[in-house]
Amino acid sequence: MYSKNMKYLNDFAAKELILDIGRRMYNRHYIAANDGNITCKTGPDTIWATPTGVSKGYMKTEELVKMNLDGKVLQQGALKPSSEIKMHLRIYRENPGVQGVCHAHPPVSTSFAIAGISLDKAIYPEALVNLGTVPVVHYEAPGSQGIPDSVAPYCNDYNALLLANHGALTWGESLMEAWYRLEALEHYAMILMYTGNIIGKANVLSCEQVQELVKIREKLGISTGGLPPCCAAKASNLTDVGVNQEIPGAEGKAQPSAAGTTAVNTADIEAIVQMVLKKLS
Ligand SMILES: [Zn+2]
Numbered sequence: 431m432y433s434k435n436m437k438y439l440n441d442f443a444a445k446e447l448i449l450d451i452g453r454r455m456y457n458r459h460y461i462a463a464n465d466g467n468i469t470c471k472t473g474p475d476t477i478w479a480t481p482t483g484v485s486k487g488y489m490k491t492e493e494l495v496k497m498n499l500d501g502k503v504l505q506q507g508a509l510k511p512s513s514e515i516k517m518h519l520r521i522y523r524e525n526p527g528v529q530g531v532c533h534a535h536p537p538v539s540t541s542f543a544i545a546g547i548s549l550d551k552a553i554y555p556e557a558l559v560n561l562g563t564v565p566v567v568h569y570e571a572p573g574s575q576g577i578p579d580s581v582a583p584y585c586n587d588y589n590a591l592l593l594a595n596h597g598a599l600t601w602g603e604s605l606m607e608a609w610y611r612l613e614a615l616e617h618y619a620m621i622l623m624y625t626g627n628i629i630g631k632a633n634v635l636s637c638e639q640v641q642e643l644v645k646i647r648e649k650l651g652i653s654t655g656g657l658p659p660c661c662a663a664k665a666s667n668l669t670d671v672g673v674n675q676e677i678p679g680a681e682g683k684a685q686p687s688a689a690g691t692t693a694v695n696t697a698d699i700e701a702i703v704q705m706v707l708k709k710l711s
Contacts, residue, residue, distance in 0.1 A: 444470040444478045445491050451609045452480065456487025460534040460616065469518040470605040471529040475499050481509030499523055513573035520578035521601050524585035530605025532612045535597035539619040543592035549618055552635040552658035553625065557618035559647045561611055562589050562655015569594040589655050590615050636665035
């Protein structure tokens with residue numbers, strides 16, 4: 431949340447954090463070659479930005495570019511800022527409480543962006559509390575002015591977006607928060623892919639369970655992220671699931687097996703493995 435007394439990272443800390451997040455993005459395969467961009471705000475009208483044409487896994491401090499929120503370069507290394515920095519600048523201008531923005535092409539969330547499927551299933555508490563729902567904004571050519579314009583309406587109510595046929599974009603009150611949201615986004619997308627396309631089943635949280643999570647989110651001071659439209663009227667996840675049947679009288683309690691671990695149905699695992707192998711072949 432914006433306040434006039436906001437504290438910012440100093441130049442040194444901001445540049446170190448951008449380099450660190452660049453390495454994490456690259457090592458996790460969220461980007462390939464020279465993809466992606468990262469920015470960090472260091473004052474009401476200054477940011478540090480990643481340059482164009484360099485792998486974010488191998489950046490050097492002296493390659494980073496200092497800019498103001500109008501896009502004027504204040505201090506430039508050997509390389510120019512990326513053309514995609516325009517969408518970062520727009521987020522900072524629309525929402526002065528934002529201090530960090532990350533953009534990457536993580537494979538699973540980018541696949542959802544290509545399919546035009548928003549991430550809004552109420553199935554996973556952590557995603558709902560820390561990330562919220564993730565809309566897909568319509569396609570605009572990478573680096574074009576169309577992207578900042580398409581992103582603008584979402585900057586104050588959401589924490590992340592999928593850019594159609596392009597990739598993922600997250601922001602936060604700190605660059606670290608923006609990075610964690612990118613991680614959370616790809617993780618959520620992966621879980622949606624497994625439950626929806628490989629396992630083929632998900633118990634959707636009930637409206638009551640979603641409301642409980644929204645209260646937790648409010649207590650954490652998070653007012654952004656939207657609400658999932660598709661929670662179930664009745665909870666379908668309150669019964670323990672035994673080997674071949676539901677265990678009578680076990681509602682809401684964990685049922686350890688004789689060996690002290692949760693019972694696992696090997697036939698189910700075998701069926702899932704076969705489905706995965708079929709999908710991959
Ligand atoms: Zn991109």
